[in-house]
Amino acid sequence: MGELAAKKHVQYILSVEKRKDDLVSVVMEHLRMNGAYWGLTTLDLLGKLDNVDVDKVVSWVMECQHESGGFGGNIGHDPHILYTLSAVQILALFDKLNVLDVDKVTNYIAGLQNEDGSFSGDMWGEVDTRFSYISLCCLSILRRLNKINAEKAVNYIVSCKNLDGGFGSTPGGESHAGQIFCCVGALALTGSLHHIDKDLLGWWLCERQVKSGGLNGRPEKLPDVCYSWWVLSSLIMIDRVHWINKEKLVQYILDCQDTENGGISDRPDDAVDVYHTYFGVAGLSLLEYPGLKAIDPAYALPVDVVNRIFFGK
Amino acid sequence: MKEEKESNSESKSADLLHQFEQILESNPLIDEVGFIHPSQFAKLYEEAGDDIAIPSSADATFWSRDHKLGVSTQVLLPLYTAAKHAFMAAIGEYKRFGDDVVSDDRVESEVMMHSRALLLLSSDFGTAWNSRKLVVSKKQHLSKFMDELLLSELVLSYSPKSDHAWSHRRWVIKLVGGKCSTLQEIVRKESELVEKIAERSKMNYRAWNHRCWLVSYMTREQVLHELKKSRNWAELHVADNCCFHYRSRLMLRILKDLSCKQENASSDYVEIHKVWKEELDWNEMLIKRYIGREALWLHRRFLSLCWMEQFATDLCNASCHSEQKTSISTVFGSFVDNELRLLDSCSTVLSNDFDDFQAQATLSATYILWLTKQIPEFQSELQEKKLTAGNLKSMLSKMCPERSCLWDSLMGLDGNV
Numbered sequence: 001m002g003e004l005a006a007k008k009h010v011q012y013i014l015s016v017e018k019r020k021d022d023l024v025s026v027v028m029e030h031l032r033m034n035g036a037y038w039g040l041t042t043l044d045l046l047g048k049l050d051n052v053d054v055d056k057v058v059s060w061v062m063e064c065q066h067e068s069g070g071f072g073g074n075i076g077h078d079p080h081i082l083y084t085l086s087a088v089q090i091l092a093l094f095d096k097l098n099v100l101d102v103d104k105v106t107n108y109i110a111g112l113q114n115e116d117g118s119f120s121g122d123m124w125g126e127v128d129t130r131f132s133y134i135s136l137c138c139l140s141i142l143r144r145l146n147k148i149n150a151e152k153a154v155n156y157i158v159s160c161k162n163l164d165g166g167f168g169s170t171p172g173g174e175s176h177a178g179q180i181f182c183c184v185g186a187l188a189l190t191g192s193l194h195h196i197d198k199d200l201l202g203w204w205l206c207e208r209q210v211k212s213g214g215l216n217g218r219p220e221k222l223p224d225v226c227y228s229w230w231v232l233s234s235l236i237m238i239d240r241v242h243w244i245n246k247e248k249l250v251q252y253i254l255d256c257q258d259t260e261n262g263g264i265s266d267r268p269d270d271a272v273d274v275y276h277t278y279f280g281v282a283g284l285s286l287l288e289y290p291g292l293k294a295i296d297p298a299y300a301l302p303v304d305v306v307n308r309i310f311f312g313k
Numbered sequence: 314m315k316e317e318k319e320s321n322s323e324s325k326s327a328d329l330l331h332q333f334e335q336i337l338e339s340n341p342l343i344d345e346v347g348f349i350h351p352s353q354f355a356k357l358y359e360e361a362g363d364d365i366a367i368p369s370s371a372d373a374t375f376w377s378r379d380h381k382l383g384v385s386t387q388v389l390l391p392l393y394t395a396a397k398h399a400f401m402a403a404i405g406e407y408k409r410f411g412d413d414v415v416s417d418d419r420v421e422s423e424v425m426m427h428s429r430a431l432l433l434l435s436s437d438f439g440t441a442w443n444s445r446k447l448v449v450s451k452k453q454h455l456s457k458f459m460d461e462l463l464l465s466e467l468v469l470s471y472s473p474k475s476d477h478a479w480s481h482r483r484w485v486i487k488l489v490g491g492k493c494s495t496l497q498e499i500v501r502k503e504s505e506l507v508e509k510i511a512e513r514s515k516m517n518y519r520a521w522n523h524r525c526w527l528v529s530y531m532t533r534e535q536v537l538h539e540l541k542k543s544r545n546w547a548e549l550h551v552a553d554n555c556c557f558h559y560r561s562r563l564m565l566r567i568l569k570d571l572s573c574k575q576e577n578a579s580s581d582y583v584e585i586h587k588v589w590k591e592e593l594d595w596n597e598m599l600i601k602r603y604i605g606r607e608a609l610w611l612h613r614r615f616l617s618l619c620w621m622e623q624f625a626t627d628l629c630n631a632s633c634h635s636e637q638k639t640s641i642s643t644v645f646g647s648f649v650d651n652e653l654r655l656l657d658s659c660s661t662v663l664s665n666d667f668d669d670f671q672a673q674a675t676l677s678a679t680y681i682l683w684l685t686k687q688i689p690e691f692q693s694e695l696q697e698k699k700l701t702a703g704n705l706k707s708m709l710s711k712m713c714p715e716r717s718c719l720w721d722s723l724m725g726l727d728g729n730v
């Protein structure tokens with residue numbers, strides 16, 4: 001078990017795209033937009049995005065847009081901020097942000113900010129720091145951060161900080177690596193990382209590495225490939241990534257590959273899925289694994305895509 | 314030929330959906346749904362001691378008894394497809410009516426019926442949850458809102474981590490909470506539901522998050538009651554960090570209440586000290602009983618941090634009364650002594666073969682180091698007791714060499730803090 005089975009993973013991603021009638025793919029159809037983002041970003045990191053019919057994807061994405069400006073997880077589904085970010089990220093991958101009515105999307109997101117600075121996920125009002133990150137990330141990609149109250153958004157995130165240095169989904173919520181990624185990412189995007197006690201949070205994050213080299217998302221949990229992304233990107237953003245053993249983590253991710261049929265699973269020998277394939281490859285990219293494009297830890301997009309957005313190259 | 318076959322299978326799926334919805338309609342008390350492999354059907358019938366003819370596994374699609382409903386895994390795909398199509402058609406029609414037409418009862422009940430069927434097959438189908446919110450909020454009947462709590466509970470019975478199902482409950486509670494006098498009753502029942510689900514679904518973040526969310530709606534009595542009640546649960550699930558976090562959330566709530574109010578402060582103050590002391594003693598007992606449990610040590614970090622911060626403030630406030638000050642620092646000193654004794658007893662690794670003892674030793678030393686980093690007073694007290702960072706570092710480097718980069722960063726290469 002030495003290397004990344006890049007070719008197999010490309011085949012796997014392309015095959016999932018075509019598979020539409022088994023139970024697993026069918027019950028995931030409400031979040032197909034997220035699935036598309038995971039799959040397409042993986043292909044891009046592997047340098048194989050040109051295997052995809054751009055026009056077909058872009059027109060499907062645009063068909064998922066709701067009149068409110070938000071995007072649904074699939075055609076005919078209600079809009080939610082979770083799918084809106086994926087849609088914007090997919091368009092960014094293809095350099096197609098110009099097809100968007102930017103004001104319309106911006107208004108949708110800005111309309112979801114609450115009085116206390118937090119964000120709701122959609123019109124029904126559930127609040128979560130995940131939605132704060134998504135809003136800030138989306139608006140930053142669209143270069144419209146000035147359309148919301150960023151200071152209040154930051155204050156809300158800071159109010160979700162726990163005594164262990166981590167963050168939860170709402171004030172007083174348990175620290176969780178996924179939530180921490182969202183909060184650290186949001187603070188990074190707004191230039192507010194000084195609100196974080198980096199040693200304290202870095203300590204909590206590096207305690208996520210277990211004996212096998214893999215990372216878990218909370219104390220006493222089993223390691224899982226997706227946390228290679230959530231924990232690792234957070235450690236990079238706060239400049240503490242040298243506190244974990246990178247070689248062992250690389251090995252752990254490689255051990256979770258299906259070298260025969262492609263794809264990566266949460267743990268060795270489990271069933272693979274697109275989600276863990278993406279996070280595995282993205283994790284390896286953060287670990288500077290050879291042959292992979294670099295990924296930006298805050299935007300969760302390839303670095304060249306981010307550069308194109310902000311520097312026109 | 315092909316078309317005929319397709320329409321045939323379509324009508325078969327529609328029949329399945331109809332059957333499914335009939336069962337749900339006629340048994341409103343169903344409180345658990347599960348998916349069963351066809352081979353398990355016969356066993357279920359046998360166990361129930363059924364006299365009726367046991368259907369062959371090919372015909373077996375649904376099984377229902379004692380308010381439990383089983384659905385054959387073999388029909389999930391056609392059933393889901395039929396439910397989705399029926400739901401999408403109904404919600405489309407419902408939305409086309411808009412607000413200007415008096416809402417059509419037939420369309421409305423179809424939306425409710427099909428969305429329920431769909432959600433019992435695909436728990437995070439957000440559009441189906443939303444459609445129910447839409448219908449129910451137009452009606453504004455308390456009983457309709459309460460029905461939503463029941464459906465959500467049914468969905469959680471087969472999908473205990475469903476984000477949407479938990480979120481749907483909060484949506485309901487926020488709406489009815491202000492209106493009805495039974496908010497405390499709802500909070501109590503919600504807390505019980507989380508406990509029931511947490512029993513089957515370990516370290517369920519969504520479930521415990523919901524319980525944490527409830528804390529802000531609790532009265533002080535409820536907070537104390539929850540603290541008492543969750544203690545037994547925690548003892549039986551010492552690896553479940555969620556429950557310890559929940560307890561810390563409850564304890565912080567008590568602390569916050571105290572800082573908000575002025576009068577009667579001193580008796581409350583005594584009570585809080587008691588709560589904290591008991592929690593520390595209880596936690597120490599668990600640490601010694603269950604060797605090498607991370608969640609227990611992390612909880613201790615929290616407890617000691619708050620405890621010492623409280624001491625630090627007391628010291629500040631007592632600066633003019635030197636007698637009081639001396640007594641506080643004596644208590645502080647004996648607290649530090651106790652923690653060092655704990656370190657001592659936990660860091661002696663009896664045998665290198667025991668992973669748990671190794672973990673216990675690492676966790677105890679990390680705990681002490683963590684406190685020195687958070688509380689400067691602890692640090693200086695330690696130096697008086699002749700425990701230096703150098704000692705700690707050599708302990709940690711020996712017990713947990715894989716984190717040597719962390720130890721080097723925190724304590725410097727030569728062990729100076």
Ligand SMILES: [Zn+2]
Nearest residue numbers: 224225226266
């Ligand atoms: Zn995972």
